[in-house]
Each structure stands twice: as C-alpha cells, then as structure tokens.
Amino acid sequence: VTVLLVQPLALDEVLAALASGARPVAGGTDLVVGARQGKRPLPDRLVAIHRVDDLRGIRPGAVALDLGALATHAEISVHPTVLARYTALADAAAIVGSHATRAHGTIGGNVMNASPAMETGGPLVCLCADAVLASTTGTRSVAVEELLTGPGTTAARDDELLIAVRLPVRPPSGTGSAYVRLEYRRQMEIAVVGVTAAVTVTDGVVSAARIAVTALAPTIRRVLAAEVALIGTRGDETAIAAASAAVQAAVTPISDVRASAAYRTEMAKVFTRRAVATALRRAAGEAVAVPASSSTMGAA
Numbered sequence: 464v465t466v467l468l469v470q471p472l473a474l475d476e477v478l479a480a481l482a483s484g485a486r487p488v489a490g491g492t493d494l495v496v497g498a499r500q501g502k503r504p505l506p507d508r509l510v511a512i513h514r515v516d517d518l519r520g521i522r523p524g525a526v527a528l529d530l531g532a533l534a535t536h537a538e539i540s541v542h543p544t545v546l547a548r549y550t551a552l553a554d555a556a557a558i559v560g561s562h563a564t565r566a567h568g569t570i571g572g573n574v575m576n577a578s579p580a581m582e583t584g585g586p587l588v589c590l591c592a593d594a595v596l597a598s599t600t601g602t603r604s605v606a607v608e609e610l611l612t613g614p615g616t617t618a619a620r621d622d623e624l625l626i627a628v629r630l631p632v633r634p635p636s637g638t639g640s641a642y643v644r645l646e647y648r649r650q651m652e653i654a655v656v657g658v659t660a661a662v663t664v665t666d667g668v669v670s671a672a673r674i675a676v677t678a679l680a681p682t683i684r685r686v687l688a689a690e691v692a693l694i695g696t697r698g699d700e701t702a703i704a705a706a707s708a709a710v711q712a713a714v715t716p717i718s719d720v721r722a723s724a725a726y727r728t729e730m731a732k733v734f735t736r737r738a739v740a741t742a743l744r745r746a747a748g749e750a751v752a753v754p755a756s757s758s759t760m761g762a763a
C-alpha cells in the first residue's frame with residue numbers, strides 16, 4: 464500500500480487537505496505505532512501537521528490558557544501555568560508512555576485518538592476545557608466533555624482539525640486538581656483505572672467539584688453523583704468516602720488482559736479517594752508533587 468503524505472507549513476493547506484479526504488498525523492505515536500503493530504492500517508492519504516507553527520505553543524491569556532494542538536506532553540508537564548493552575552493536566556501529561564512518547568506525542572493526538580484510557584481526557588473534562596476545531600468552512604468550540612463520544616470516536620467531523628485546547632482561567636487560590644492512575648509498570652502502559660478530581664474550596668466548604676473516570680466506561684465520564692456527594696461539605700473523610708462510593712457504583716468497566724471488571728471497580732473507589740484527597744490538599748495550598756500518581760503511591 465502506498466501512503467501519500469503531504470507536509471504543509473500553512474494551516475490553510477492542512478484544512479484543504481482534510482477537506483479533500485486526507486487524515487492528519489501529528490506525533491504519529493498512536494497512528495504510526497498502531498499501524499506498525501497491526502492495530503489499524505494507515506490511512507492512504509495523510510497530512511502531517513508538525514510543521515505548522517500556528518499549532519504550536521502554550522499561550523497563557525487573560526481569560527484562557529490555549530494549548531496548541533502540537534503542544535507535547537513533555538512541554539505541558541513542565542509548563543509553570545499548567546503546574547500552578549491546571550495541576551491535574553500536568554499529572555496526566557507527566558505519565559504518558561515513555562520519555563520518547565512524551566517528547567513526540569501531542570495533546571491534539573491524545574484527545575482526537577479518543578481512547579477511553581487516554582491520560583489527558585479526565586483532567587481536560589474536569590478543568591472545563593474546550594476543543595477548538597477548524598475546517599475550511601470555519602472554526603467552532605466544543606466542550607471536551609461533549610467531544611469525546613465513545614471509544615475512538617469524537618463529535619468532530621473528518622474535515623475538522625483540532626487546532627487548540629482552551630482552558631478557562633482558574634484562580635490560583637482555593638482551587639486544586641489531581642489525576643491519579645493505577646499502573647502495573649511505569650512507562651509503556653496506558654491507564655487501567657484513572658480518576659481526576661478538580662475542586663474549589665470557599666471559606667472551608669467545597670463550592671465546586673468535578674470528578675471524572677478514565678478506563679472505567681466507554682469514554683471519559685464525569686460522575687455527577689460523586690460531585691454532589693462532595694459539594695457543600697468540608698471535604699472531610701465522610702464526604703470523600705461518599706464520593707468514592709458514588710464512583711464505584713457508577714462505573715461500567717470492561718474485563719481485558721490487563722484487569723478484570725471487578726478489580727477495576729474496586730480500584731475505582733481507591734483511586735477516587737486519592738484523587739479527591741490530593742485535589743483538596745492542593746486547594747489548601749499544599750504542594751503535592753507532580754505526578755500525583757507517584758507522590759500518593761501507597762496512600763490509603
């Protein structure tokens with residue numbers, strides 16, 4: 464099979480290629496590696512987007528932080544604004560694959576690949592991120608929560624390119640977030656169970672909370688019952704236990720070679736406890752090191 468690859472410098476040329484049926488490739492760590500492993504054949508027409516400068520960079524602004532679609536996990540995991548205000552996203556980006564995966568893998572590729580086990584999805588959903596999609600006919604924003612529609616599927620059309628992920632500005636004080644995942648071996652694994660929590664604490668009371676599960680449903684999902692269990696409480700042990708129980712009751716994991724559904728369900732409770740407790744500690748101003756998966760290892 465011959466694969467036709469174009470590598471334009473201008474965004475317009477990428478969009479024109481997509482409109483005529485080509486598929487985008489960014490870092491290639493999903494698309495190309497997947498094809499080599501025989502998971503999925505390469506599309507016969509590819510447009511490489513890695514030379515388009517407009518898609519690069521992490522841009523803090525007055526109302527939002529824009530992550531260019533080509534921002535790599537390595538760049539995101541050390542960015543000072545991400546570390547300070549969107550800590551769950553740093554937790555996630557810091558544990559994607561290996562050093563090489565993080566250096567080449569992009570946020571755009573991670574989101575658009577839409578794996579139910581993808582690392583950045585839970586943090587982006589809990590931090591209220593939007594996906595900015597462009598095509599030859601215009602640009603629109605879709606909440607990441609609505610973009611992810613199922614395993615490997617998104618609400619984006621084939622002719623749309625994700626150009627940026629936009630995170631609304633969060634105040635530095637009173638907010639905290641964390642993403643933790645269960646892993647057997649560091650580096651080459653995707654999540655078997657992952658939980659994200661983002662909280663706002665006002666005068667000692669949890670005034671807002673978003674909790675999402677990874678690899679525990681056909682796609683990244685918020686668990687509203689767990690959020691409700693936390694909001695209005697002081698984030699004490701009882702409230703955290705109630706949120707964890709709500710997650711355990713809500714998840715619908717699969718059994719596969721990596722873990723059984725029953726084990727994943729039990730671990731969902733444990734990892735919710737860790738994610739929520741860590742988000743609350745960060746909201747209180749405590750510095751819990753990134754990635755939270757390592758720094759909370761062995762925690763109850």
Ligand SMILES: Cc1cc2nc3c(=O)[nH]c(=O)nc-3n(C[C@H](O)[C@H](O)[C@H](O)COP(=O)(O)OP(=O)(O)OC[C@H]3O[C@@H](n4cnc5c(N)ncnc54)[C@H](O)[C@@H]3O)c2cc1C
Pocket residue numbers: 486487488489490491492493494495496512532558559560561564567568569570571572573574575576580581582583623624625626650651652653654
């Ligand atoms: C060894 C290894 C370990 C890994 N470990 C993890 C892990 O721990 N956690 C995890 O979440 N992932 C992991 N991955 C998966 C992968 O590395 C990430 O999902 C990465 O972020 C994908 O980015 P990419 O730029 O390489 O995507 P690509 O492979 O270039 O693209 C992935 C998909 O997204 C589409 N796409 C890419 N960019 C855009 C865009 N801007 N707009 C529209 N569509 C687009 C492509 O057409 C393709 O369908 C691993 C992969 C490997 C090979």
